[in-house]
Amino acid sequence: MEAEGSLQQAVLPAPIGCRVREVLDRVGDKWSVYVICQLGESPRRFTQLRKEVDGISQRMLTVTLRGLERDGLIHRQVFPVVPPRVEYSLTPLGRTLLCTLAPVLDWAATLSVRMS
Amino acid sequence: MEAEGSLQQAVLPAPIGCRVREVLDRVGDKWSVYVICQLGESPRRFTQLRKEVDGISQRMLTVTLRGLERDGLIHRQVFPVVPPRVEYSLTPLGRTLLCTLAPVLDWAATLSVRMS
DNA sequence: CAGGATCCAATGCGATACTG
DNA sequence: CAGTATCGCATTGGATCCTG
Numbered sequence: 001m002e003a004e005g006s007l008q009q010a011v012l013p014a015p016i017g018c019r020v021r022e023v024l025d026r027v028g029d030k031w032s033v034y035v036i037c038q039l040g041e042s043p044r045r046f047t048q049l050r051k052e053v054d055g056i057s058q059r060m061l062t063v064t065l066r067g068l069e070r071d072g073l074i075h076r077q078v079f080p081v082v083p084p085r086v087e088y089s090l091t092p093l094g095r096t097l098l099c100t101l102a103p104v105l106d107w108a109a110t111l112s113v114r115m116s
Numbered sequence: 117m118e119a120e121g122s123l124q125q126a127v128l129p130a131p132i133g134c135r136v137r138e139v140l141d142r143v144g145d146k147w148s149v150y151v152i153c154q155l156g157e158s159p160r161r162f163t164q165l166r167k168e169v170d171g172i173s174q175r176m177l178t179v180t181l182r183g184l185e186r187d188g189l190i191h192r193q194v195f196p197v198v199p200p201r202v203e204y205s206l207t208p209l210g211r212t213l214l215c216t217l218a219p220v221l222d223w224a225a226t227l228s229v230r231m232s
Numbered sequence: 233c234a235g236g237a238t239c240c241a242a243t244g245c246g247a248t249a250c251t252g
Numbered sequence: 253c254a255g256t257a258t259c260g261c262a263t264t265g266g267a268t269c270c271t272g
Contacts (some may be wrong), residue, residue, distance in 0.1 A: 020149045020217065023224040030245075033136045045253050056248050062255065083253040084252085086169040100223040101136060107216040108139040146265075162234050175268050178235060199233040200272080 026071050031056055031064045033101065036090065039074060040098045043089035073097060142187050146173055147180045149217065152206065155190060156214045159205035189213060 027033050034053050038044055044052070049060050066090060070076040073094035079085040090098065120218065140161060150169050154160055160168070166177050174223050184190040189210035195201040 011254080018225060020153065020221055023220055024140075024144055024149060028140055030137075035141060037136065045163075055261095059247085059257095060245060063245090082252095084255080086254060097223060100219045103135055103216045103219055104139055107213060108136060174235075175237095175267085176265060179265085194234095198272095200235085202234060 010029055010073075015063075027097070029064070029067075031060055032068060035061075035064055035068065035097055036094060036101075037071065039090045039094070041086055042075075043087045046088070049088065068094070128145070142189075142211070145180070145183075147176055147185060151180055152189065152210060152214055152217075155204055155206045155210070159193075159203045162202055162204070165204065178211065184213075189207075 012052070019106050027036065031053060032105075034056075035049060036099075038049060038052050046061070046065075050056060050058060053061065065074065072091055075089050075091050077087045077089070079087070145154065146167060150172075151165060154165060154168050162177070162181075165181075166172060166174060169177065171196075181190065181192070185192050188207055191205050191207050193203045193205070195203070
């Protein structure tokens with residue numbers, strides 16, 4: 001990689017496009033970012049997430065959580081009790097992603113205001 | 117909206133998740149970000165983009181460009197000549213998005229290194 | 233050159249039913 | 253409670269052919 005400096009500029013080296021795609025392939029689906037934002041507040045249980053992430057099906061919550069776990073963005077902790085209790089939380093890596101996403105959130109918010 | 121302050125924190129208010137989805141719905145498809153990165157370098161013609169954005173079909177390039185244009189992220193300029201000449205470029209809004217995306221690029225790059 | 237139109241395959245996702 | 257398994261629909265995207 002030849003240019004790692006001023007990423008503040010609007011003009012970026014081309015190969016970076018692929019990099020973005022890597023990220024988008026991870027969190028660019030319908031629910032991942034939504035779930036990450038929820039876990040950003042505090043650890044959550046399965047059913048709790050299902051209520052908070054509006055409209056998500058039980059299947060997709062499972063699929064999404066599995067994917068995020070496999071990518072090392074969230075941690076899954078099982079408590080060996082009955083009834084089962086499973087808590088999901090962001091890993092340090094997941095938190096860095098959430099931080100990284102913040103400017104994008106901000107951009108989206110600004111855009112929403114303009115388009116009202 | 118109740119919290120518009122410190123977006124630098126890892127903990128973000130929940131409703132923001134929807135905001136991210138708005139953005140992801142716009143540029144979270146397979147090719148948009150890729151095209152935006154290319155146009156970030158300089159204006160491009162259709163065929164030129166098709167060569168640079170590796171693997172994109174002619175149909176998807178058309179669809180992607182139309183979408184970005186409708187969302188006000190890129191500008192389409194037609195030169196009334198034969199053979200036709202059409203140039204695409206980022207709008208100011210598109211450039212702000214590209215800037216916003218920079219940290220995400222950086223994050224992805226770091227991640228790639230770790231996972232090698 | 234820069235597309236529009238059409239057809240088809242792959243995937244994403246929701247609904248539903250069942251389980252330790 | 254926290255899942256797994258199966259089905260079927262809707263969307264996405266690629267290939268191909270055609271045009272001003």
